[in-house]
Amino acid sequence: MxxxxxxxxxxxxxxxxxxxxxxxxxxxxxxxxxxxxxxxxxxxxxxxxxxxxxxxxxxxxxxxxxxxxxxxxxxxxxxxxxxxxxxxxxxxxxxxxxxxxxxxxxxxxxxxxxxxxxxxxxxxxxxxxxxxxxxxxxxxxxxxxxxxxxxxxxxxxxxxxxxxxxxxxxxxxxxxxxxxxxxxxxxxxxxxxxxxxxxxxxVEDPGKTRTGAGEHVLFLGRITAEKGAGLLMAAWDRLGGIGLPLVIAGAGPMQEEVGRWAHGRADVSYLGLRSKQECRDLIARANTVVAPSTWLETFGLVIVEAMAAGVPTVAAAHGAFRELVEDGVTGLLHEPGDPSSLADRLREATGDRNQEMGRAARLAYEKDFTxxxxxxxxxxxxxxxxxxxxx
Known part of the structure; x- marks a missing residue:
């Protein structure tokens, strides 16, 4: 053709x-x-x-x-x-x-x-x-x-x-x-x-999936209000610690605000832009990937990249995220725009069922997104x- x-x-x-x-x-x-x-x-x-x-x-x-x-x-x-x-x-x-x-x-x-x-x-x-x-x-x-x-x-x-x-x-x-x-x-x-x-x-198969429970919660993408950067900061402050650090990678209009918020904290790291391979490594080492977008996403590339690596996602329950994330199976959905709901779901996602959801996410990737x-x-x-x- x-x-x-x-x-x-x-x-x-x-x-x-x-x-x-x-x-x-x-x-x-x-x-x-x-x-x-x-x-x-x-x-x-x-x-x-x-x-x-x-x-x-x-x-x-x-x-x-x-x-x-x-x-x-x-x-x-x-x-x-x-x-x-x-x-x-x-x-x-x-x-x-x-x-x-x-x-x-x-x-x-x-x-x-x-x-x-x-x-x-x-x-x-x-x-x-x-x-x-x-x-x-x-x-x-x-x-x-x-x-x-x-x-x-x-x-x-x-x-x-x-x-x-x-x-x-x-x-x-x-x-x-x-x-x-x-x-x-x-x-x-x-x-x-x-x-x-x-x-x-x-999404291309990354060639490796996560082993073990992972090291961090990861936000990867544009640092904007519509991607949920402000919502994530508010939710993380409500958590008061879950035993894992939050890693934020990306750039955008809110990057200076995010950088100031993360500065000096032991539970948050802001990395700025990273290469494609570095992003893959960050995903493969994640316990959970978070996608708290406040707008109606038409897709969610980072969600599928997490699925490919066998990592569950916490995402907003609207737009395309509702069909990409099977709530309670491959990840968890939170009430859009609600920091308390996001905090609750992050706490739940990093708990005992994390690896089970990660395996289910990988199977969903193999079925629909290769x-x-x-x-x-x-x-x-x-x-x-x-x-x-x-x-």
């Missing part, structure tokens, strides 16, 4: 799970013998643009004619069987859909977030889940400056959402939702249910988009 992957890469300075997913899928397909091409832009390119080019960039967010023409030439020359779309913001734009339609090449798209129904793609504002724009024009998003805290910056994003909604919904043969929870939300918002299928992200399972679902989605019967 010949596949062309279309993706606007996020800035290198900002760790991106989406970039990682794209890279892993490309490698997976190539390793299975498929021919994979890339049509990319990088948000890092913006810094090197001239002031005039930067000034007109917002006007091209809804529609970029030059990109459409360039992709049309690429499709003519390469003649792929299917185009796989990921992120098109801000340098590609939905004009890539027109190029695919003109060339008669079926397009599939992975929905990594909620950008089809929410200007910033998060369904989150001012510390709480927000659905003000779902099913209506994104006027509230502009009024509240939901993208980068700026009404002006939000305008082109909101305009693209309005102008291209029908084109997305009719021009994509297959949407890959990365969780059932995400699919339910999108269908309820009016997206065509018959085009949306669930295809979880996969590269082999991911490849089968990915190629199956391509075949469906192409109208080819499954093998």
């Amino acid at each position: 010949k596949v062309l992957v279309v993706h606007n890469r996020y800035r290198a300075e900002q760790p991106s799970g989406e970039n990682n997913v794209v890279d892993q899928e490309v490698a997976l397909l190539a390793g299975a013998g498929h021919e994979v091409g890339l049509f990319e832009r990088r948000s890092d390119e913006i810094a090197g643009m001239s002031l005039p080019r930067k000034a007109v960039l917002p006007l091209k967010v809804p529609w970029n004619r030059a990109v459409r023409a360039e992709l049309a030439r690429r499709l003519h020359d390469d003649r792929p069987d299917v185009v796989h779309l990921h992120n098109t913001f801000p340098l590609l734009s939905p004009s890539v859909l027109a190029a695919c339609a003109d060339a008669g090449v079926p397009a599939v798209a992975t929905l990594h977030n909620y950008t089809q129904i929410c200007a910033p793609g998060t369904l989150y504002r001012d510390g709480h889940v927000c659905t003000d724009c779902v099913g209506r024009a994104p006027v509230p998003a502009v009024r509240h400056g939901c993208y980068r805290g700026s009404a002006l910056a939000t305008v082109p994003v909101a305009a693209s959402l309005v102008l291209n909604r029908k084109r997305w919904w009719s021009g994509v043969s297959r949407f890959f939702c990365i969780s059932g929870a995400q699919r339910e939300t999108l269908v309820a918002a009016g997206m065509p249910a018959e085009r949306l299928v669930v295809k979880h992200n996969f 590269p082999e399972v991911g490849l089968d679902r990915l190629v199956g989605g391509y075949r469906a988009a192409m109208g080819v019967p499954a093998e």
Whole structure:
């Protein structure tokens, strides 16, 4: 099969799970013998643009004619069987859909977030889940400056959402939702249910699983309010000690606050950013991984990475986490946004059933989240988009 992957890469300075997913899928397909091409832009390119080019960039967010023409030439020359779309913001734009339609090449798209129904793609504002724009024009998003805290910056994003909604919904043969929870939300918002299928992200087998009870409780990811950094600090202070230290690894807007909170404490370590291998080692040595997100996560990569290492997770009981964590079996779910509930569940998770839940988590990984399972679902989605019967 010949596949062309279309993706606007996020800035290198900002760790991106989406970039990682794209890279892993490309490698997976190539390793299975498929021919994979890339049509990319990088948000890092913006810094090197001239002031005039930067000034007109917002006007091209809804529609970029030059990109459409360039992709049309690429499709003519390469003649792929299917185009796989990921992120098109801000340098590609939905004009890539027109190029695919003109060339008669079926397009599939992975929905990594909620950008089809929410200007910033998060369904989150001012510390709480927000659905003000779902099913209506994104006027509230502009009024509240939901993208980068700026009404002006939000305008082109909101305009693209309005102008291209029908084109997305009719021009994509297959949407890959990365969780059932995400699919339910999108269908309820009016997206065509018959085009949306669930295809979880996969995780490479780390090659080793945890031995023994583990050494620490681990928070790994972006240090932000929506990821639950503040909630975790409040819950940990309520615990008063459970015999294991808390290790926090990652970077983000709240990293200085977290660093100050952790400074001088024997029960907390803040490590900052760590390499991929270091993160794997931290997970494999963890007693419990904690994912206390306050927004509706569309997936939970760190949860599945913990499962692969045979480590149970304590996670918020909303969004995709409800389907990734089987409460009481592979981990525990806490009441979203409630520090007391999170503290109680952390205490329970580090108790006598920890290793039993860790073994169950590993079995769940082997069943649903391996590269082999991911490849089968990915190629199956391509075949469906192409109208080819499954093998």
